Amino acid sequence: MKQFVWGLCLLGVSSPGFAAFFQQTEEDAAAKAESPVKVSIQGADTALADNLKAFMPSLRNLKCDSSSDRVGRFIESAEEKLHEGAEAMGYYAARFNVTAVKQGNCLALHVAVQPGEPVRVTDVKVQVTGAGKDLPEFRSITAVLPYQKGDVLVHQRYEDFKASLNSAANRLGFFDAEYLIREIQVDPDTRQAQVRLHFDTGKRYQVGKVTVEQDVLAEKYINRYLRVREGDAYNAEKLLKQQRILDGSGYYNEVQVSGAYQQAENGVVPVAINAQRRKRYTYEAQLGYGSDTGFRTGAEMDIHWVNDRGHKATMTALAGQDIQGGGITYKVPLWQPEHEYTSLDVDFLNVDEEGFKVLGSSVELNYNRRNKNDWQQTVFVSYVNEMIDIEDLPEVRSQLTLLGARLKKMQSDNLLQPSKGWQVTAEVQGANKDLLSDQSLWRAEASGKYLNTLANSDKVLLGATIGSSQAQVFDELPRELRFFAGGQNSIRGYDFESIGGSTDEGVVLGAEHLVTVSTEYERPIQGNWSAAAFVDAGDAFNDAADLSMKVGAGFGARYKSPLGPIRADIASPTDDPGDVHFYFSLGPDL
Numbered sequence: 001m002k003q004f005v006w007g008l009c010l011l012g013v014s015s016p017g018f019a020a021f022f023q024q025t026e027e028d029a030a031a032k033a034e035s036p037v038k039v040s041i042q043g044a045d046t047a048l049a050d051n052l053k054a055f056m057p058s059l060r061n062l063k064c065d066s067s068s069d070r071v072g073r074f075i076e077s078a079e080e081k082l083h084e085g086a087e088a089m090g091y092y093a094a095r096f097n098v099t100a101v102k103q104g105n106c107l108a109l110h111v112a113v114q115p116g117e118p119v120r121v122t123d124v125k126v127q128v129t130g131a132g133k134d135l136p137e138f139r140s141i142t143a144v145l146p147y148q149k150g151d152v153l154v155h156q157r158y159e160d161f162k163a164s165l166n167s168a169a170n171r172l173g174f175f176d177a178e179y180l181i182r183e184i185q186v187d188p189d190t191r192q193a194q195v196r197l198h199f200d201t202g203k204r205y206q207v208g209k210v211t212v213e214q215d216v217l218a219e220k221y222i223n224r225y226l227r228v229r230e231g232d233a234y235n236a237e238k239l240l241k242q243q244r245i246l247d248g249s250g251y252y253n254e255v256q257v258s259g260a261y262q263q264a265e266n267g268v269v270p271v272a273i274n275a276q277r278r279k280r281y282t283y284e285a286q287l288g289y290g291s292d293t294g295f296r297t298g299a300e301m302d303i304h305w306v307n308d309r310g311h312k313a314t315m316t317a318l319a320g321q322d323i324q325g326g327g328i329t330y331k332v333p334l335w336q337p338e339h340e341y342t343s344l345d346v347d348f349l350n351v352d353e354e355g356f357k358v359l360g361s362s363v364e365l366n367y368n369r370r371n372k373n374d375w376q377q378t379v380f381v382s383y384v385n386e387m388i389d390i391e392d393l394p395e396v397r398s399q400l401t402l403l404g405a406r407l408k409k410m411q412s413d414n415l416l417q418p419s420k421g422w423q424v425t426a427e428v429q430g431a432n433k434d435l436l437s438d439q440s441l442w443r444a445e446a447s448g449k450y451l452n453t454l455a456n457s458d459k460v461l462l463g464a465t466i467g468s469s470q471a472q473v474f475d476e477l478p479r480e481l482r483f484f485a486g487g488q489n490s491i492r493g494y495d496f497e498s499i500g501g502s503t504d505e506g507v508v509l510g511a512e513h514l515v516t517v518s519t520e521y522e523r524p525i526q527g528n529w530s531a532a533a534f535v536d537a538g539d540a541f542n543d544a545a546d547l548s549m550k551v552g553a554g555f556g557a558r559y560k561s562p563l564g565p566i567r568a569d570i571a572s573p574t575d576d577p578g579d580v581h582f583y584f585s586l587g588p589d590l
Contacts, residue, residue: 035059036106037066043113048089052111055085064106071100071107082111090118090153092188119186121147123194127181128165130174130201137168138201146195153193158184165199173234173269175261176202205261207232208268214275216251218308224337225249226273234259234269245338246275250304250312253278280304296320306330310337325349339370351479356507358479360386378406380429383436386478390507398476401436404429412451412590416564419453423590433472441471443481445514451589459522459530461589465490465538467514474512474542482510485540485550488583490516492536492571493552495581500540511540515547528560534569551575556583564588 037059041049057077062070075098086094093116101108124145128138146161147153162182169177181198210230212222228242236259243257252275261269286298296318303313310333317326327347334340344365351358366380381403388396405428412421430442445467453459467483474482487496500511516538524530537551554571569583 035062036064037062037109038103038106039109039111041111041113044115048086048091048113048115051089052082052085052113055081055088057081062107066107075100075109078109078111086113086115088155090120090155091115092119092186092191093117117191118152119188119191119193121151121153121195122149122192124149125194125196126161127198128201129180129198130177131204132169132172132174132177132201135172137172138165141165141168153184153186155184158195162197169199169201171236173205173236173261174201174203175205175264178202203267205234205264205267205269207234207259208264208270210271210273212273212275214252214273214277216275216277216305216308217310221309221333224333224335228257228271234261239271242273246273248338249310249333251278251310252276278304294321296323322353323349323351336369340368342367355391355505357389358386360384360478360480362480374409374411376406376408378408380404380406382429384478384480386480388479390503390509391505393503396476398438398478399436400431400438400441400478400481402429402431410590412588416562416588417560418451418588418590419459421451421590423449438476439472441469441477441481443467443469445483449590457524459520459589461518461520461522463516463518463520465514465516469512471512475509477510479510483512483514483540484508484510485514485516485538488569488585490536491518491538491550491552492534492554492569492583493573493579493581494550499538499550501542512542513544514538514540515549522558530558530560532556532558532567532569534571536571552581554581561586 039053039056039059041052044052057074062074066074078098079096082096082098083094086092086096095114095116097112099110099112101110124147126142126145128142132138141161141164146157151157162179166177169175178200179198180200181196183196185194185196187193207228207230210226210228212226214222216222217225225245226242227245228238232238239257239259243255246252246255246257254276256274257271259269259271263270280303282302282304284300284302286296286300288296288298297320299317301315305311306313312331312333314329314331315327318324325348327345329343329345331341331343334342342365344363346361346363348361349358362382362384364380364382366378368376368378370376381401383399383401385399386397388398406426408423408425410421410423412418412423424446425448426444426446428442428444431437431440433440445465447465448463450462451459469477469481469483471477471481483500484497485491485499486494487498490497491499498508501509503509516536518534518536520532520534522530522532533553533555535551535553537549539547539549541547551574552571553574554569556567556569559566564587567583567585570580571583572578572580
């Protein structure tokens with residue numbers, strides 16, 4: 001019978017050496033990089049040559065003028081390491097000839113390699129036993145074995161497979177897991193290898209006492225945020241999810257969730273949660289200018305917790321050349337607070353433009369939840385009271401009690417700098433004359449965006465909006481329920497909300513229906529800069545026969561900033577190229 005060399009011995013030589021390939025100290029890497037002595041390898045493919053160089057001893061003490069004795073000792077030690085490096089890649093019969101030659105004014109080492117035929121795997125047997133053997137995490141790992149029959153015996157694949165099992169065991173709370181068998185049997189004569197692994201998970205640990213240290217919420221309300229409870233099966237991913245939930249609550253600037261498995265007793269792991277409160281109040285001010293709207297200033301104050309039940313409040317104010325407004329939002333987290341809350345919104349608006357005045361207020365009570373597929377769902381009831389005074393037309397006052405629902409979802413690969421993704425929003429609402437309203441009506445609106453990055457790094461951004469409404473007396477509708485088009489987020493090249501039904505004097509009244517579409521193409525230029533070209537089209541109209549698509553086109557520059565893309569655009573209507581509009585904005589594409 002042919003003699004087999006057992007892998008346990010082999011791994012004692014090759015695996016730690018191979019690990020050195022991936023775990024070299026920075027000092028060793030720096031020494032090799034700084035050494036004036038160069039090493040060349042011939043006769044090996046790129047992967048084998050790179051691994052041989054990684055296994056070679058440090059060149060730290062080898063200089064251009066090193067003595068022949070020192071060079072000889074280095075070559076002798078290098079040959080042993082080269083064999084380890086070759087075996088780690090499956091070449092057990094490799095031969096090496098290392099020679100030192102003068103190269104210019106320095107020393108150089110040439111390594112001639114005869115790799116021979118590699119060892120190939122003929123059989124792989126992997127077994128998982130213990131309490132975790134049927135869990136999907138372990139089944140998914142063992143479903144893809146480290147080798148298929150005929151594969152070259154590259155040891156790192158064996159090590160990576162073991163590391164995956166170890167990682168899953170630690171993550172899922174199998175802290176007593178162990179290998180009952182872990183070996184590679186190699187026959188150097190036939191160039192064949194057999195792999196054997198028997199992994200026993202042992203018992204699964206449980207979550208023990210959960211202690212929480214924080215000083216924002218009362219115990220009843222912090223418990224609503226807890227998803228890790230005593231008696232649960234230990235799962236490190238659930239601990240991480242718990243941390244994200246508390247981070248996302250908006251109450252804390254630092255959250256730590258730790259499972260002290262070193263302190264586990266009788267298979268129970270204590271869990272400690274420590275959350276440091278953030279500043280209770282934050283303030284924000286804005287100053288902006290639009291060629292369509294003039295100068296505007298705004299201010300916002302957030303109260304991140306009003307009381308120990310976690311209620312929140314946001315107050316805003318807006319002032320411009322012809323507009324004043326403000327509002328307050330009071331938010332109450334509910335039983336699943338990370339994705340369920342209710343809020344009360346109160347807003348007022350005063351617009352005083354030439355020939356056009358609006359004075360209005362609204363109150364909205366809404367319920368919001370995010371489902372398991374990440375759709376943000378909202379149902380609401382709102383009361384709107386508004387006065388509209390248009391020159392040469394009778395003053396109109398209206399009050400409506402609206403019932404409605406909203407739906408929204410966004411999916412992208414990066415929140416600030418997305419390269420691909422999409423967004424969809426939709427809203428429907430209505431009022432009945434018999435329910436605290438002057439008239440009956442319904443209104444629906446939907447919009448979407450699609451972003452994709454092509455193989456050449458160019459971007460395509462598509463967008464569309466459609467809306468429709470029906471009211472008994474359109475002229476008595478509040479302005480916020482009418483449709484307008486034009487402006488930076490609608491049809492570039494036209495003034496803000498300049499498209500819609502209008503009076504003979506040119507005052508835009510808004511319309512019953514809306515259609516807009518947009519296409520933008522962006523190409524990188526250099527570094528964080530890129531150029532964009534776009535075409536927008538659409539109309540706000542009262543009757544299908546009146547639909548006349550307005551088209552605006554232009555170009556712009558984009559800069560990737562830490563806060564998201566900065567955009568500067570120039571656009572004009574295609575039927576009046578001399579009417580140029582400038583736009584500037586900051587924020588993600590979706």
